[in-house]
Amino acid sequence: MSQDQNTPLTFMAVHAHPDDEVFGTGGTFARYSEQGVRTVLVTATMGEEGEIVDPALDEQAKEAMFPRLAEVRQQELKKSVEALHIQESRLLGYRDSGMAGRESNQHPDSFHQANFAEAVKRLVALIREFKPQVLVTYDAFGSYGHPDHIQANRITNAAFDAAGEPRCYPELNLPAWQPSRLYYTAMPRSFFVQAVKAAQESGEPGPWNNPEMNTDIMGTPDEQISVRIDVRKYIDNKIQALTAHKTQIAPDNFVFTTPVEQRDQFLGYEHFVLARSAINSHAGELEQDLFTERA
Known part of the structure; x- marks a missing residue:
């Protein structure tokens, strides 16, 4: 981490689509925000290729919504951000690539087809602006193989290094900033x-x-797994955030219909794997804080 004692503790998560911020990091966002940590969400795309599952819409209404789905999901994301008390929300400005193997993977504006150096530059600019000590994204498989999740992993790893190197992207006119740690979201x-x-x-x-x-x-x-964070106190925040994404998460989704005990076990803990560290590597028992050994 760049040594600047006046820099506030900052948590930044890099996600692929609206609603991804809830699964894996929603409770962590809410918890750290309550603790006074600055929280920053970076969303790469607006989920233009996703299915519309809102039961309040008939097929005609869904067809009418598709051309403006990015706008609709941006508004849903805004409500989710409010529910999780995320202080800063930024977009990388790419198009949803769709699931692996879809024709939409080849769309020139898709995240999958993004110029790699340009995408890294956009994220480096945000890292240097907000100066997070902790970065979070997906593992190399993108959790479940989605092209945009895999791209988020690639770009975040590159930006973790480039943000702290003054020779990279000097045209940004922002001082270099080296995050302390990069974590991947995980499910045991x-x-x-x-x-x-x-x-x-x-x-x-x-x-x-x-x-x-x-x-x-x-x-x-x-x-x-190196970190398990207890977010049971913030399950209601996560439920509110999931409810906000009504075009993607239907009322009969398992997170709403699963018995409370099982639901709370699923939503009440968030797990992370330490992927990169500018301080040291993880060893020993599970930590309970992504900012462990902070200055």
């Missing part, structure tokens, strides 16, 4: 094992009854 593999077992025992039909489902490769191995 043990959670998936327990969740699938509970779902199977419930007798409810679902993908968990597929004999080919292999929980051995789901989620992140528990031993790789």
Whole structure:
């Protein structure tokens, strides 16, 4: 971290689409904001390729909405940001690439097709502006293989280095800033094992009854996780934020219909893997704070 004792503690998460900010970081945003940490959300695209699931809209209304879906989802994102008490929200300005293999992956304005150096430059500018000690994004697989999530990983890793190197992007006219740590969001593999077992025992039909489902490769191995943050106090904030994304998350989504005990276990803890450190590497027991060993 650049040594500037007057710089406020700042948490920045780089996400691909509106609603991604809730899963994995929503409670962390709300918790740190309450603790006086400056919170910054960077969203790469506006989710133009996503499906519209709002049951209040018929097919004709959905068709009419698609041309302005980016605008609609930007307003939903604004409500989510308010629910999570995120202080600063910025857009990288790219188009949603759609799921892997879709024709939309080739759209010239998509995040997937972005000029890499330019995309890194846009994020470096935000890092130098807000000076986060902690950066968060997805792992190399983008959590589930979405092209925009993978691109977010690539760009954030490059920006982690470039932001602290004065020779990179001097045209920004912003002083270099080196974040202390870069984390990846994660879901422990043990959670998936327990969740699938509970779902199977419930007798409810679902993908968990597929004999080919292999929980051995789901989620992140528990031993790789370095931080677990207790955000049970902020579950209501996360529910409000999820509700704000009504074109993407329907009222019958599992986060609303799952029994409260299971829902609270899923939403009440957020996990992170330490990916990069300008201080030192993680070893030993799970930490409970992304700012551990801060100056």
